[in-house]
Amino acid sequence: MRVVCVGSGYVGSVTAAAFAFLGHDTTVIDIDPNKIRMIQSGNSPIYEPELDRLISMTIEKTLHAETGYDSVNQADIIFICVGTPSKADGTVDLTYVTQVAEQIAPRLNPDSFTVIVNKSTVPVGTAERVTAIVKQISGLQAGIHFSVVSNPEFLREGSALEDVFFPDRIVIGTESEQAKIVMRELYDRLLKRHDYEQWSETFSCLNQPDKPPAIYFETDSKSAEMIKYASNAFLSVKISYINEVARLCDALGAQVQHVAKGMGLDDRIGNKFLQVSSGWGGSCFPKDTIELLSTSQKYGRELTVVKAAIDSNLTMHEYCVDKIKSRLKSLNGKTIGILGLTFKPNTDDVRKSQAQVIIAKLLELGANIKVHDPKGMEMFRKFNMEFPIIYCEKPEETAQYADAIVLLTHWDQYLQLDWSELYSRMSNPYILDTRNVLPRSELNHMGFQVEGLGTS
Ligand code: UDX
Helix, strand or coil: CEEEEECCCCCHHHHHHHHHHCCCEEEEECCCHHHHHHHHCCCCCCCCCCHHHHHHHHECCCEEEECCCHHHHHCCEEEECCCCCECCCCCECCHHHHHHHHHHHHHCCCCCCEEEEECCCCCCCHHHHHHHHHHHHHCCCECCCEEEEECCCCCCCCCHHHHHHCCCEEEEECCCHHHHHHHHHHHHHHHCCCCHHHHHHHCHHHCCCCCCCCEEEEECHHHHHHHHHHHHHHHHHHHHHHHHHHHHHHHHCCCHHHHHHHHHCCCCCCCCCCCCCCCCCCCCHHHHHHHHHHHHHHCCCCCHHHHHHHHHHHHHHHHHHHHHHHHHCCCCCCEEEEECCCCCCCCCCCCCCHHHHHHHHHHHCCCEEEEECCCCHHHHHHHCCCCCCEECCCHHHHHCCCCEEEECCCCHHHHCCCHHHHHHHCCCCEEEECCCCCCHHHHHHHCCEEECCCCC
16 A cells, blocks of 8 residues: 655654555655655664664665655555644644645545545544545545544554554544545554564564454544543553552552552553653653643533642652652752653653653752763753753763762663662762662662652
């Protein structure tokens, strides 16, 4: 099939490269010539494990990259994968999505049927909105010449390759029978694991013969759009819940890891997304929860549980700062080393990361900050030019004369640090491990005072 993906960010580049690997003739379009040049030369425009290799294997074979929209005319399916940032009031800004719809519309082939897919996370009702734009500009008939489908992405950054090839579910939201046929044909190779040998031999993360096949779920477009928001908000609520339980464990002397394990043994609860943190972050959860909350308020059906999770998340960041403060008494003039700036490991993405809020608060209280991250320092610096902080090449350097080390992101690299070296560099050997991943007794043995969350 001829596939076009508009947008080469975290969603578009992974989606396009995956369809190309599955043998579909795929073109990725982006207005940024730098990103397109990177893809054309076989590189990934973002950091995502193994994506470079996936692109280099497919480029100029089944994958093409362009800045113009010429390929739209021949496309069977066009994915809209552009950014949907938040406006100042927290609701989603659909400018990029509507601009893409306006670009696509006049280029659609009137002699064939084209499916336009909203892959980006968009508010409920956006499929109808895109349909109206395309109809108006092109003069073509919806359902006859084209149809707009909602097919939300559920990719986790850092595990995107695995998620795109082994999704739990593929959700297709459309009212058009013809669009359903086209989407089924597109996903057929994925569902049947066409060329699985090649997947598993080329990428170790795809060598999972026992992984159950994805559930293919068809519904109407509004329900599909809602599934995405309701899922992300539910996961945010789940994390906020365990984070609050951790705070109570701190007060009562219980161990939250044991509590999470014991809870997760109940199939109805499940053991995933019960990992304590300084809060959830990233480009999805903060944005999607706010959007869903505002929509619910607009319709007079406020999702109070989601509202509570958003508030709880902010207080979780503060809780971490309070822990450091109560240990060091005053933060004024104290030096704090931060390990991890990205919102989670295996990504260079620092958007709405826990580090941003926590560092801002620490600076406000007069602390001197040294930071390290294996992949996220460049982006963090770009977004936080106003932060007077020291960027360290090596994680050990954050410990130099430090009064505290705070682990925010559980990169593997931090689990393998030579902690005795950090100990020798610190003024006060205190560690706050916000992910409860460091070897506590070993560190205590070295002389560190280590605190976690919910592990008093
Ligand atoms: C999320 C959804 O998981 C994905 O399905 C969707 O399509 C996009 O949004 P992503 O933003 O990449 O993916 O990150 P995710 O792995 O879900 O983590 C989100 C945040 O929650 C991170 O800050 C992470 O550290 C935090 N988290 C996650 C926890 O604090 N505890 C957990 O147990 C899991």
